[in-house]
Amino acid sequence: MSTLSIKNLSFSYPKSSPQLDRIDLSYSSGKTAILGPNGAGKTTLISLLATALTPRQGTIQLTTDVLKYSSKELRAFRQQVAWLPQDFSPVAGLSVLEHVTYSAWLKGASRKAAKAAAPIALERVGLSEMSKHKATALSGGQQRRLGIAGALAHDAAVILLDEPTAGLDPNQRDKFQKILNDIDPQKIVLVSTHQTEDIDGTFDSVFVLDQGRQKFHGSTADFMELGGSTEDGPRDRIRTAYGQLVSGEH
16 A cells, blocks of 8 residues: 655746645545646646656655655655656657557566566557557557556556546547556556546546645545535536636635
């Protein structure tokens, strides 16, 4: 079991207003949807957790069964964290299998372990038959799944996915939902999105950001309760709850 603790986390770019303002979160397992409109700070939060950005103040800490890691201890921390950025693109010249193997090796897996894990990860995302194809020749949806395979291949404690369904058609999004549902429930999975329709039945908890500020953090059931009567459909309740939070009505 692992615990990800985020305390008083703030970030701003030089000469700009805060992108994130005093965020406090804690997770020990399960899948969390990070919701918010464009510009709310979702990508900034994911990038901070991936150590691609450095906080202006606050701490990010990961405690596993063996060790405690701080985001300041970059190498050790990064080996425990898998990250699929919003602008993911494959490395030119590598096959699909080589790309996933390379991703696992970069995260600290031995060459032998990376080579063994890559085919399993590709099977989990439905790309086994494409393993010998060039990674750059995959479609947009396939490239997203390739990125997820790389994130799964080194058995990270924390998996960060930034807008993974952006630009995907409904069939591709259904495939992503299945992949997400099949991830070990003991993992800590954070998925940033501005799409609310897939929350129910997929995510254990919800975190809502608006203009860099924390608007809601709790279970999916508690989030949906903000959206009205159970007689309403789940998607209607989710949309209502989200609209109230980001508009400041709650």
